[in-house]
Amino acid sequence: MTTLTRERADTRAVPAGGGARPQLTDRRTLRPPSARALLGLAIMGSFVAGGIWSLIELRVNIASLIVGYENAVNFFTNRVGALQLPPLGELAQMTVMTLAIVICATALGMVLSLILGLLAATNTCRHAPVRAVARVIVIVMRAVPELIMAIIFIRVFGFGAAAVAGILALGLNSIGMLGKFYTEAIEDHDDGPRQALETGGSVRLQQIFGATLPGIMPAVVAHGLHRFDINLRASVILGYVGLPGLGMELSSALGVGNYSLGIGLALVILGICIAAELLSGFLRMKLLGRSEPSRFGFFWLVGKMRRRYDANRLEAPSGARPAAWGERTTPPWNGERTSRFTYIGLFGLVILASVWLADIDWIAFFHGLLSIPAVAGQFIPPSDGGIAERLWTTLLETIQMGLAATFLGALLALPVGVLAARNVAPNRAVVQFFRTLIVVTRGVPELILAIILIVIMGMGAVAGVLALAVGAMGLLSKLVADSIEETDIRVQQAIATGGAARTQVFFASTVRQAAPAIVAHLFYQLDVNIRAATLLGIVGAGGVGYYLLNANRVLQFEVVTYICLMIVGVILLLEFITSVMRRLLR
Incomplete structure (x- = not known):
């Protein structure tokens, strides 16, 4: 019975002598995805593609990490003391x-x-x-x-x-x-x-x-x-x-x-x-x-x-009378x-x-x-200071930093968050280890990490992306763990009672329940990272923040206003995309 639809055979209609084809009833066709689902998938696909594209454009790869490790050893050995x-x-x-x-x-x-x-x-x-x-x-x-x-x-x-x-x-x-x-x-x-x-x-x-x-x-x-x-x-x-x-x-x-x-x-x-x-x-x-x-x-x-x-109050005899109608009462x-x-x-x-x-x-x-x-x-009127092309180029670099850091941080956060969830992790020791890792990671300010990485790896967007990725891993891991722990455990128990393995229960129930919240957290983190990428530019970690600080230092406040309007425009656009995604997940 090889058809594109799912069919169920009704054998009650088969004659006693056999030979007749079973009568098919309850033909249920697979529903095509709705417009909401297609739009959500398109936005998620754009995010993944944008993250990969940003990693390639900013040259965040294994080779740069290896060079950074070698420079880190040399830095802490010879320059810090x-x-x-x-x-x-x-x-x-x-x-x-x-x-x-x-x-x-x-x-x-x-x-x-x-x-x-x-x-x-x-x-x-x-x-x-x-x-x-x-x-x-x-x-x-x-x-x-x-x-x-x-x-x-x-x-x-x-x-x-x-x-x-x-x-x-x-x-x-x-x-x-x-x-x-x-x-x-x-x-x-x-x-x-x-x-x-x-x-x-x-x-x-x-x-x-x-x-x-x-x-x-x-x-x-x-x-x-x-x-x-x-x-x-x-x-x-x-x-x-x-x-x-x-x-x-x-x-x-x-x-x-x-x-x-x-x-x-x-x-x-x-x-x-x-x-x-x-x-x-x-x-x-x-x-x-x-x-x-x-x-x-x-x-x-x-x-x-x-x-x-x-x-003591419960054991003491109470001789209090009930309050009369209209009498003011105060809590004990x-x-x-x-x-x-x-x-x-x-x-x-x-x-x-x-x-x-x-x-x-x-x-x-x-x-x-x-x-x-x-x-x-x-600060008025805003002016580009004659470097409009450079400002828009660095603004694009800021957006790429946010995309790359969020994508890389999500890849690290998903396994950490899963193992930090009490209802999924194999034992309490694993939960405690990964919860401690999350707390330590979240405690590191991105700016300090970016400064250290800049000294080690040199100025540029690579240091900023890695600093933001570590910060994203800390916050996203906690949000993922909390979202998984808030799922309905009764559904998971029902599937497990039916004979499903632990992995089957996780993907069939836990992931499906937590997925909307995790996606919402992902876009929230993207918003946070683009804002943070703007700030990391002040220490040379790439992006438009470098020109923002320089304009402030040389008292070109009209350029500060121009850069501010650029940043606000990007954040408002991202806010609109995030709100659309939240509505699709409801």
Whole structure:
């Protein structure tokens, strides 16, 4: 029965003597792929082709890696020598300054993003024009790199108030990510409690503070902690344009060829980033209720005190009377409420201490606000500075770097992410090893890795691609592992019960469930890498960032504006493609 359709024979129609051809029923033809599927496949095919083409054009190959390895051995043997560090007091002061600026910037971004999220969400804002404006602000803040914001703000407030410029640059850039996440969290949250308050006559602010914000607060803080990790790594980049702290000291050391001090500072920054990644990851899981119980630490002590307090309250005789109708009631000060306010108080103290330690020059800040019109005139109108062809060529190189790094990072991230997933890995030891590898890889700022690779392999796009590929592997591996762990295990168990092997269960169930999320993460990483490729150009890792920094140094601010518009245009185009892909995956 060799036909192009799948057929099932109905043998009940065969005569007893045989010889008659069985009657065929239930003819089911294979459905042709839909237009949505074809468009999705075309976009994915274009991404793969673009990644391979970019690797070839940028000459990222085995030969360059071999040469880079040989240069690395020579570099660390002959040029680095014994590592150096600043005096302990100076190192502590720079570290505190960096952390204070990052904490202030993250807190500012969280507050502004929460306001914009409430204005952009359909269930908390009734006016469509207001929602549209709020969403446009979020998109624009995501499109403008923090480096460009820092250049503009340093010009406005001066180098004497560089801390203010860094806080504003990192804080406003955080809106692009946090505003989007907070809007989605508000719209996905159960709107029943807010509607109940609305039915009872509460005004809009009472509904928001009484129902919406308490319900999404764990997600608000969790996303804010994730953004803190990103801002900490970005602060290293802003050190190249004058942001005080470890980043500026690192740029100064490498600028004069003091690699012993530069590599030492890079290792300090790496340790801080890894520690921040571990701490913020634990806090995020704690807030979202996904952490495993711990036997040590502050949170274990608070949890133990809370459980003991609650147990004593349950054992004590209660003589409380039921509340009368219309009588105001307040929640009891049980262990849960006490620990919640303890955490809130600690967060508040950390933010206040950061504002004080950041040494903000408020006089320069308000004076800079008055000079904004005059400074804005220096950036308008945009001009190509007579090098338009060179700028567009390097912009294409920036896009190629993002494509090549994302493609290469995905090839590395897929096996690592699969083996880091608890429901797929063969045993717990494998999971722990690859989870540790992900944390260490994510803790390495791309700029530091790019600087080291540039010194080893020379200036050019190869160093930038490899640095971005390592960073992409760290983030994508975690996202892939989380997506696989979030699949419905009941489907996998059903297939396994039918006799399927472990590999068959993985490809037939796990991969099919996680594929849409993985593809979405892939395009998100492409967006991140193209932005990062722009920034890596400031240290000579290829791309248009090199000309951006040079234009700023020679005070050609109209060229800075021109390059900024080029970058924003590319990012907005990529944002459109990513949104189309997300709709296709729904």
